[in-house]
Amino acid sequence: MNMVIKMLALLILAGVALAQNEVAFDYVIAGAGTAGLVLANRLSANPSVSVAVIEPGDDVREDADVQTVDFLFSNFNTSINYQYPSVTSRALGSRNLTYRAGKAWGGTSAVNGMVYIRGDKAQYDAWEELGNRGWNWNTLFASYKKGEHFIVPTQAQVASGVTFDEAFHGKAGPLDLGFPLSLSNGSYYAKARATWEKLGVQSIKDLNGGAPHGFVTAPMTLDPQAAVREDSARAYYTPAEARTNLKIIKGTVKRITWGKDAGRLAVADGFEYVSPSGTMLEVRAKKEVILSASAYRNPLILEGSGVGNPKILNKLGIKIKVKLPGVGESLQDHNIIAMTYSLKEKFLGRIPYATTPTAHDVFGNNTASIASSSLGKIKEYAKQLSTTFDGAISVNAIEKRFRVQHDLIFKKNVTVAELFPTNTGDGILAQFWTSMPFSWGNVHLGSKDAIESPVIVPNIMATDFDVDMLTAVGRLSQQAFATAPLSDLVADNLTPGYDTLPLDASDDQWASFLDGNVLNALHVVGSCAMLPVELGGVVDEKVKVHGTRNVRVVDASIIPSQLSGHTMAPVYGVAEKAAVIILEGK
Ligand SMILES: Cc1cc2nc3c(=O)[nH]c(=O)nc-3n(C[C@H](O)[C@H](O)[C@H](O)COP(=O)(O)OP(=O)(O)OC[C@H]3O[C@@H](n4cnc5c(N)ncnc54)[C@H](O)[C@@H]3O)c2cc1C
Numbered sequence: 042m043n044m045v046i047k048m049l050a051l052l053i054l055a056g057v058a059l060a061q062n063e064v065a066f067d068y069v070i071a072g073a074g075t076a077g078l079v080l081a082n083r084l085s086a087n088p089s090v091s092v093a094v095i096e097p098g099d100d101v102r103e104d105a106d107v108q109t110v111d112f113l114f115s116n117f118n119t120s121i122n123y124q125y126p127s128v129t130s131r132a133l134g135s136r137n138l139t140y141r142a143g144k145a146w147g148g149t150s151a152v153n154g155m156v157y158i159r160g161d162k163a164q165y166d167a168w169e170e171l172g173n174r175g176w177n178w179n180t181l182f183a184s185y186k187k188g189e190h191f192i193v194p195t196q197a198q199v200a201s202g203v204t205f206d207e208a209f210h211g212k213a214g215p216l217d218l219g220f221p222l223s224l225s226n227g228s229y230y231a232k233a234r235a236t237w238e239k240l241g242v243q244s245i246k247d248l249n250g251g252a253p254h255g256f257v258t259a260p261m262t263l264d265p266q267a268a269v270r271e272d273s274a275r276a277y278y279t280p281a282e283a284r285t286n287l288k289i290i291k292g293t294v295k296r297i298t299w300g301k302d303a304g305r306l307a308v309a310d311g312f313e314y315v316s317p318s319g320t321m322l323e324v325r326a327k328k329e330v331i332l333s334a335s336a337y338r339n340p341l342i343l344e345g346s347g348v349g350n351p352k353i354l355n356k357l358g359i360k361i362k363v364k365l366p367g368v369g370e371s372l373q374d375h376n377i378i379a380m381t382y383s384l385k386e387k388f389l390g391r392i393p394y395a396t397t398p399t400a401h402d403v404f405g406n407n408t409a410s411i412a413s414s415s416l417g418k419i420k421e422y423a424k425q426l427s428t429t430f431d432g433a434i435s436v437n438a439i440e441k442r443f444r445v446q447h448d449l450i451f452k453k454n455v456t457v458a459e460l461f462p463t464n465t466g467d468g469i470l471a472q473f474w475t476s477m478p479f480s481w482g483n484v485h486l487g488s489k490d491a492i493e494s495p496v497i498v499p500n501i502m503a504t505d506f507d508v509d510m511l512t513a514v515g516r517l518s519q520q521a522f523a524t525a526p527l528s529d530l531v532a533d534n535l536t537p538g539y540d541t542l543p544l545d546a547s548d549d550q551w552a553s554f555l556d557g558n559v560l561n562a563l564h565v566v567g568s569c570a571m572l573p574v575e576l577g578g579v580v581d582e583k584v585k586v587h588g589t590r591n592v593r594v595v596d597a598s599i600i601p602s603q604l605s606g607h608t609m610a611p612v613y614g615v616a617e618k619a620a621v622i623i624l625e626g627k
Pocket residue numbers: 071072073074075076077095096097098141142143144145146147148149150152153154155156157158292293294295333334335336338342492563564565596597598606607608609610612
């Protein structure tokens with residue numbers, strides 16, 4: 042046997058074959074999701090740079106279920122969704138939560154609710170305060186606008202309540218952002234607006250300029266005239282599709298393959314991935330590998346590659362490459378609750394009118410006392426969480442991160458919740474959620490080869506503060522639907538019903554209602570947090586995994602602390618900014 046054939050035979054024996062055709066690219070990205078396709082587009086803009094994306098999902102740009110802008114979860118149980126189970130949390134009793142994400146070109150942006158909200162300026166500035174130079178509202182605001190193609194609303198939309206500030210929007214980017222044409226033209230907008238003003242929440246022009254406090258129509262990622270969803274595949278892949286230096290390869294990344302270390306830094310030379318037929322293949326990265334496989338999956342790839350908490354890696358029987366205890370920890374979500382109302386008269390059209398209150402709106406005269414009692418307990422919350430993380434992040438590190446969050450809530454007056462109604466045709470689904478809970482969970486690899494099955498510990502509602510906050514937001518939601526003129530439209534509260542949860546329900550009644558009904562909002566961030574190692578970080582401010590020379594992570598997983606928006610907009614902003622950093626090559 043000649044040498045080459047012998048080597049190939051050895052590789053095949055080892056269960057690993059090099060992919061046919063071209064197998065080496067400058068950049069190889071794991072995941073053609075929301076962030077992954079932003080990177081694919083920006084990195085391949087230069088024809089001399091080659092880019093491959095490994096993605097288990099398919100091209101769904103022409104699927105009617107994906108294209109529809111009338112989002113009623115119609116694609117929830119189909120093959121383009123991951124449905125990850127999770128273990129229960131104490132507050133949930135026998136319930137446990139399912140985490141969903143998109144499995145398709147476009148990732149979760151192809152299956153989500155399309156609502157586009159960036160969050161508060163001070164929340165971004167906190168990323169810099171926590172140690173990420175250059176990551177603040179001003180720089181992210183520029184990244185947002187760069188990616189955006191804002192579609193100016195029609196007169197009919199303005200008549201249905203749409204307002205906007207052109208200064209907050211970009212016009213030349215690839216991502217369509219607008220308002221659905223099917224906005225309700227009835228009286229809902231005017232009545233809701235008047236009620237919120239009565240309750241002390243003023244209407245604002247546009248919530249995407251860093252000051253979202255108020256009542257306003259939320260924009261969505263869609264093409265209004267065509268009534269088609271705008272996901273990252275349509276926005277970022279379609280215009281780059283013809284490039285010969287960009288390739289999407291179907292497969293599931295299992296682990297990073299390592300080359301020769303550069304001093305103390307680990308150096309990746311590619312990925313090992315599973316093809317659709319189950320064969321293990323390899324792809325080479327001449328420059329860098331980038332993980333954009335979601336907050337659920339990036340920690341699994343890192344751990345499978347020997348990057349993580351030694352305690353966990355030892356248990357899994359994985360050889361340690363880079364000791365990094367923060368991998369998979371500090372998973373942060375929003376806590377969501379839904380109630381339903383019947384109407385005196387049904388009406389047509391969407392009602393994407395968001396109300397985003399501050400702690401003062403939510404707690405009223407109790408704000409100061411709640412601020413000080415929760416501050417007094419911060420250390421206790423941090424101790425409890427460090428224990429939940431089995432010491433992976435120290436009490437001091439968590440306490441520091443919690444203090445920053447507490448300041449955001451009570452000193453910087455960021456918005457702390459969102460109330461968002463949906464017209465279901467039969468009535469109103471009144472959803473509300475809290476944005477900055479102190480209960481965080483984690484996600485890890487459960488066994489060496491279980492790369493499809495994240496072990497998720499939600500750990501939600503683990504502090505009294507989180508319960509108090511969601512209770513207070515819930516009371517505010519109830520109060521809005523019971524206050525004129527919005528109450529003129531409402532016939533009854535169908536679920537849970539005023540018998541179960543009257544307007545004057547006690548704290549105990551609320552606590553048991555929340556335990557039985559609270560859900561994960563699917564706005565998950567933080568499992569590969571961009572932070573210094575001492576704070577439990579996984580990537581540095583260049584989005585590079587600590588201890589490596591050329592492994593980056595770019596998607597929701599690197600967002601170090603929660604935002605009061607939804608998470609898709611931040612992912613687009615983060616990915617646009619990261620693309621520039623990667624191309625700078627630092
Ligand atoms: C039902 C639902 C509704 C939502 N509604 C909204 C909303 O209205 N507004 C909003 O702002 N946010 C919303 N979100 C959240 C938001 O969509 C996500 O936070 C965001 O899209 C995440 O982007 P990402 O790039 O981090 O991950 P994703 O977009 O999920 O991309 C990850 C990609 O990696 C792929 N992948 C996974 N494992 C591997 C592997 N091992 N190898 C290679 N590839 C892999 C996946 O198939 C996927 O394509 C919603 C989420 C859900 C689930």
